[in-house]
Amino acid sequence: MLNSGFRQGWACVAAAALTIAVAGAQAPARQSGTVKSVEGTTLTLTTAAGATAVVTVPADAKVLSVPPGSTSLASATAATFADIAVGDKVLASGAAGDAAGSLTAVRVILMKSSDIEARHKAEQAEWQRGLGGIVKSVDGTTITVSSGAKTLKIETSGTTIFRRYAEDSVNFADSVPSALPAVHAGDQLRARGTVAEDKLSIAAKEVVTGTFENLSGLLTAVNASAGTITLKDLATKKTVTVAVTAKSDLRNLPAQMAPMFVTKSAGAGAPSAGAAPTGPPVGGWQGARAGGGPGGMGPGGRKPDLSQMLSRFPTTTLAELKVGQAVMVVASEGKSANPTAITLLSGVEPILAASPAGAAPATLSPWSIGEPGGEGGMGGGPPGGGR
DSSP: OOOHHHHHHHHHHHHHHHHHHOSSSOOOEEEEEEEEEEETTEEEEEOTTSOEEEEEOOTTOEEEEOOTTOOSSTTOEEEOGGGOOTTOEEEEEEEEOSSTTEEEEEEEEEEOHHHHHHHHHHHHHHHHHOEEEEEEEEETTEEEEEETTEEEEEEOOTTOEEEEOOTTOOOGGGOEEOOGGGOOTTOEEEEEEEEOTTSSEEEEEEEEEEOEEEEEEEEEEEETTTTEEEEEETTTOOEEEEEOOTTOEEEEOOTTHHHHHHHHHHHHSSOOSOOSSOSOOOOOSOGGGTSSOTTOOOGGGOOOOHHHHGGGSOBOOGGGOOTTOEEEEEEEOOSSSSOEEEEEEEOOHHHHHTSOTTSOOOOOOHHHHSOTTSSSSSTTSTTOOOO
16 A cells, blocks of 8 residues: 555556646556556556456557656656556556456556665665654744653744644544645644754655644443443543544453563653654564563563553453443544544553552553554554554
């Protein structure tokens, strides 16, 4: 799947190709998608909608190759039909055939899967090196965020890509195009781009933001038929009803692991189940990259992070939750009055009990649940993966 930048670039290339093609007459038919098979002079494509298209490419058809991220045909280079392989992206224009979804091509625009993968890996690396935190203010094109004790500057420009998480997901594939005016104080933000040497600012190529809420406390009601839970939040002392949807990721912390987590956390400092988003946003820099394994210490003696280990925990269901259980929830603003659970972790009684008196309860970090470029996160895109 193309990530957001690739999708935008591919759409622009398609538009450019169509504009060039319309030299004055009727626009040709088009088919685009991922190459499923190559047989003789015929390409079988899987379109974005999941349909099948069959494209015949005559010997005199023009084949052009464009790099990922292209927004026009200016960077296109000549290619041949032999260069097209399974997994590549193509946009073919020409004459529609008699059968539905068939086309005889006059021109084929090619984007190689190997080039897409290389670009994708480069962007993943940028997300990992990027900066993020909680938005403090927006002044012109500069976004100020706090990350732990640090204050960081996110410098944006007219070319910066903005995306925002959906109301019920921190999966990057579910994020939608956004803009600078949509960024507000309190948002969680992650940016990729060119980081300054002092690591206190970044010239952002892409920014992803979202509004999340951390809740923790004892369940006072579970309504499986209505798809809701109710808990008394330890931080605000308020009773909150949370919607649980099919996209909500429900996990249970094994009984033997909670005490181990508390012990390891105490050895590295105050207990914490997740820090502010200082790593890449949106699955899995979980698991293997968490360091120390389940219940283990993070790299360099850092506190273990439940968020980073979340994908290893067994799943549970709304029907299995019971009144009186302690839970930790990452929620986002839902379409209704109630927040929507993105991730819920039960079995956390020892962790919440270990929070020092007067201190904020331990929380999960939403960024580790769906970060760009991982195996359980913003799928398909550089903050990638899928739950």
